Amino acid sequence: MFSNRKSFQHIFLKKLEMTYGKSFKESTIQDQYHTLGNMVREYISSNWISTNERQRSTHSKQVYYLSIEFLLGRLLGQNLTNLGIREVVEAGLKELGICLEDIEEMEPDAGLGNGGLGRLAACFLDSLASLGLPGHGYGIRYKHGLFDQKIVDGFQIELPEQWLRNGNAWEVRKSDQAVEIRFWGDIEAYQDQDGYWRYRHRNGETIAAVPYDIPIIGYEIDVVNTLRLWNAEPSPFPVHKNSMDYKRETEAVSEFLYPDDTHDDGKILRLKQQYFLVSASLQSIIENHRKTYGTLTNLHEKVAIHINDTHPVLAIPELMRVLLDEELLDWDTAWNITSQTISYTNHTTLSEALEKWSVSIFKPLLPRIYMIIEEINERFCKELWEQSPGDWERIERMAIIAHGLVKMAHLALVGSYKVNGVAKIHTEILKKREMADFYQIYPDKFNNKTNGIAHRRWLLKANPQLSSLLTETIGQKWVHEPEQLIQLKPFSFDRSFQQSLKKVKQERKTILSNIIYQQTGLLVDDHSIFDVHVKRLHAYKRQLLNILHVMYLYNRLKEEGNYSIHPRTFIFGAKASPGYYYAKKIIKLINSVAEKVNNDPKTSSILKVVFLENYRVSLAENIFPASDISEQISTASKEASGTGNMKFMMNGALTIGTLDGANVEICEEVGAENMYLFGLKAEEVLHYEQSGGYRSFDYYYHDNRIKQVLEQLVNGFFPNSFDIFEPIYDSLLMQNDEYYVLRDFASYVHAQEQVNNTYQNEDKWLQMSSLNIAHSGYFSSDRTIQEYSEDIWKLKAAEMMR
Numbered sequence: 001m002f003s004n005r006k007s008f009q010h011i012f013l014k015k016l017e018m019t020y021g022k023s024f025k026e027s028t029i030q031d032q033y034h035t036l037g038n039m040v041r042e043y044i045s046s047n048w049i050s051t052n053e054r055q056r057s058t059h060s061k062q063v064y065y066l067s068i069e070f071l072l073g074r075l076l077g078q079n080l081t082n083l084g085i086r087e088v089v090e091a092g093l094k095e096l097g098i099c100l101e102d103i104e105e106m107e108p109d110a111g112l113g114n115g116g117l118g119r120l121a122a123c124f125l126d127s128l129a130s131l132g133l134p135g136h137g138y139g140i141r142y143k144h145g146l147f148d149q150k151i152v153d154g155f156q157i158e159l160p161e162q163w164l165r166n167g168n169a170w171e172v173r174k175s176d177q178a179v180e181i182r183f184w185g186d187i188e189a190y191q192d193q194d195g196y197w198r199y200r201h202r203n204g205e206t207i208a209a210v211p212y213d214i215p216i217i218g219y220e221i222d223v224v225n226t227l228r229l230w231n232a233e234p235s236p237f238p239v240h241k242n243s244m245d246y247k248r249e250t251e252a253v254s255e256f257l258y259p260d261d262t263h264d265d266g267k268i269l270r271l272k273q274q275y276f277l278v279s280a281s282l283q284s285i286i287e288n289h290r291k292t293y294g295t296l297t298n299l300h301e302k303v304a305i306h307i308n309d310t311h312p313v314l315a316i317p318e319l320m321r322v323l324l325d326e327e328l329l330d331w332d333t334a335w336n337i338t339s340q341t342i343s344y345t346n347h348t349t350l351s352e353a354l355e356k357w358s359v360s361i362f363k364p365l366l367p368r369i370y371m372i373i374e375e376i377n378e379r380f381c382k383e384l385w386e387q388s389p390g391d392w393e394r395i396e397r398m399a400i401i402a403h404g405l406v407k408m409a410h411l412a413l414v415g416s417y418k419v420n421g422v423a424k425i426h427t428e429i430l431k432k433r434e435m436a437d438f439y440q441i442y443p444d445k446f447n448n449k450t451n452g453i454a455h456r457r458w459l460l461k462a463n464p465q466l467s468s469l470l471t472e473t474i475g476q477k478w479v480h481e482p483e484q485l486i487q488l489k490p491f492s493f494d495r496s497f498q499q500s501l502k503k504v505k506q507e508r509k510t511i512l513s514n515i516i517y518q519q520t521g522l523l524v525d526d527h528s529i530f531d532v533h534v535k536r537l538h539a540y541k542r543q544l545l546n547i548l549h550v551m552y553l554y555n556r557l558k559e560e561g562n563y564s565i566h567p568r569t570f571i572f573g574a575k576a577s578p579g580y581y582y583a584k585k586i587i588k589l590i591n592s593v594a595e596k597v598n599n600d601p602k603t604s605s606i607l608k609v610v611f612l613e614n615y616r617v618s619l620a621e622n623i624f625p626a627s628d629i630s631e632q633i634s635t636a637s638k639e640a641s642g643t644g645n646m647k648f649m650m651n652g653a654l655t656i657g658t659l660d661g662a663n664v665e666i667c668e669e670v671g672a673e674n675m676y677l678f679g680l681k682a683e684e685v686l687h688y689e690q691s692g693g694y695r696s697f698d699y700y701y702h703d704n705r706i707k708q709v710l711e712q713l714v715n716g717f718f719p720n721s722f723d724i725f726e727p728i729y730d731s732l733l734m735q736n737d738e739y740y741v742l743r744d745f746a747s748y749v750h751a752q753e754q755v756n757n758t759y760q761n762e763d764k765w766l767q768m769s770s771l772n773i774a775h776s777g778y779f780s781s782d783r784t785i786q787e788y789s790e791d792i793w794k795l796k797a798a799e800m801m802r
């Protein structure tokens with residue numbers, strides 16, 4: 001149906017009529033989008049089936065990636081590109097008077113994630129399929145993804161997200177493969193006929209998990225893997241409870257994605273979601289495995305289960321439960337299988353983000369799982385004792401259950417065969433600090449897997465202008481082998497290439513300027529430097545440092561008649577968790593600075609501040625290609641990796657950043673001379689944290705620039721803002737500036753001055769930009785996935801059929 005323009009048109013029109021009972025003329029773009037989406041899904045269905053059959057019949061080892069989040073964004077464009085049918089479809093639609101881009105705009109983002117962790121999972125799926133690897137995702141089909149953000153009066157307002165409102169063209173419901181999940185109830189011990197003690201679950205409440213499968217289409221390869229998302233529904237089996245309550249409580253399990261939040265301790269629904277994901281996915285994995293092999297004793301040889309952070313860590317006790325209670329294996333055999341099947345990625349060292357569940361919530365909800373964790377804990381603590389008798393402190397620190405809390409990271413460390421961090425510095429910090437006790441007993445488990453991004457989405461698809469230029473310059477090999485981007489290196493000194501790059505960047509800046517105008521009514525100078533800070537709002541990511549620097553520039557422009565800088569547009573995009581009061585204040589501050597700066601005739605032609613509301617994948621695809629400067633300014637040691645940093649780099653933006661997360665590897669690849677590094681190093685931050693010695697007041701008193709901007713937070717400088725920025729002022733002074741904003745201020749200002757100076761030298765700037773692109777190939781998630789596959793999962797690629 002996509003072999004040529006005419007046959008595409010023919011089938012498209014016929015399908016449109018048959019599905020909607022409307023003539024083409026009467027159809028809406030919405031109808032057209034769904035028709036095209038369904039056509040693509042049907043087109044790949046035979047490859048989808050044959051991928052599964054091939055993987056089964058060749059007995060290839062499979063990896064299942066369990067993640068509470070998959071931040072997919074839109075799929076139509078990616079699927080058309082990966083299938084190589086974009087041109088045919090575009091031309092066919094054009095003749096009908098339809099613009100493909102308008103149709104693509106109809107697709108809501110699948111926003112089933114908060115940020116980096118969920119987007120990483122989506123990039124990994126793309127790479128697994130494109131490399132022909134047997135790897136599938138398991139997640140939850142949230143009815144509402146991450147909230148929609150509106151900015152009203154400078155404040156963030158959250159609205160429920162509605163991606164399923166008009167149906168989802170990509171999913172296939174598989175009711176026949178629904179499974180049952182049990183909560184609550186009690187555990188009865190009994191002796192079987194051979195005298196062994198066995199356990200059974202009584203009086204529990206059962207809910208159904210119904211799978212919805214989404215095809216994950218590899219790039220120019222006939223592999224179609226699966227992302228299976230579970231929907232929570234009332235079980236068809238009789239229940240004792242009031243049926244209305246039961247229905248409501250059941251559906252709530254897959255209703256909302258939790259926004260990562262400072263206050264989600266004790267939310268029983270979140271724990272329910274985690275077990276729901278794990279229990280449903282394991283039943284599906286085990287059923288598949290059993291069908292092929294008829295036994296579970298070789299599970300670890302044929303299946304790798306990867307847990308994305310600790311959210312799916314109950315996979316460990318759940319697999320034990322199946323092996324013990326259903327397979328009737330003994331503990332040691334079950335433990336050997338489990339602890340050789342499961343591997344774990346840690347994504348943060350921030351202690352407030354490490355999951356702990358109170359026993360009082362855990363035990364009644366998941367009684368058998370709790371028993372098994374108790375047993376794992378007991379055996380583990382016994383081992384610790386044997387290693388170092390009498391060292392109670394160490395046991396207390398490392399126990400899985402302690403002081404009424406179940407520590408999910410400890411369970412993951414004990415029960416998986418590999419544990420990885422997501423960038424070199426992050427893995428080192430895990431080994432040396434957060435997880436040092438565990439590293440000492442399991443040195444071989446620890447490994448690093450520096451994150452990556454799907455270059456096909458973030459370069460090929462998001463930036464066709466740059467992609468064409470790259471292909472014209474170095475050929476098209478880079479698309480399959482992104483490390484080939486290095487071929488661009490000699491061209492970074494080539495005047496004519498530089499000028500073409502300039503043209504591409506300019507085109508993308510103009511496109512973004514139009515989006516900014518449509519969204520905010522603000523006219524920005526598309527020849528100004530686009531300085532961009534997009535990511536979740538967190539104190540450690542230091543959007544505050546950025547906006548204080550803008551205030552400082554504003555002050556100088558106002559006060560010094562002869563102060564001149566290249567015009568700059570500071571662009572922000574960030575969602576704050578609804579309960580994260582401080583982060584919300586920072587959003588308000590950014591908007592207040594915007595109002596001040598943008599409306600002051602003295603500065604508005606030089607400085608502009610833009611807050612783009614509702615930052616999400618589809619918006620990001622228009623932001624990265626248009627950026628000149630990438631803000632990666634977290635307090636050193638706090639950002640595990642970052643992945644936006646890689647997307648900027650691949651699109652030719654220069655990084656201003658600290659030596660944190662994957663900025664360290666970016667620096668190794670492109671060289672410090674091609675980025676703007678500043679600020680405290682991780683060891684310096686860690687030293688302050690351990691030994692004290694930082695006094696933010698010193699910086700306030702000794703640096704007039706700082707004093708001035710801080711006073712402006714509370715002295716009426718923002719006319720209608722009364723005392724709303726007092727908490728920010730207090731955090732920086734009274735609470736001694738936990739994230740070293742004032743400590744790094746001078747260094748940041750200096751780095752920003754270097755940015756301004758270099759931008760005056762166009763050739764130099766373009767050279768640096770080209771070098772960033774040339775060295776970005778390492779950050780393709782293809783490389784990351786290859787490393788996971790070789791070092792952890794031990795997969796074999798399918799015979800490639802390109």
Ligand code: 26V
Pocket residue numbers: 115116117118120260261262309347348350352353422451538639640641642643661
């Ligand atoms: C969660 C929370 C929740 C409680 C309040 C503080 C807090 C801080 C951070 C988080 C996020 C935890 C997991 C996460 O999303 N990590 C991100 O994973 C990305 C992919 O590996 C990585 O690039 C980011 O650096 C990392 O923050």
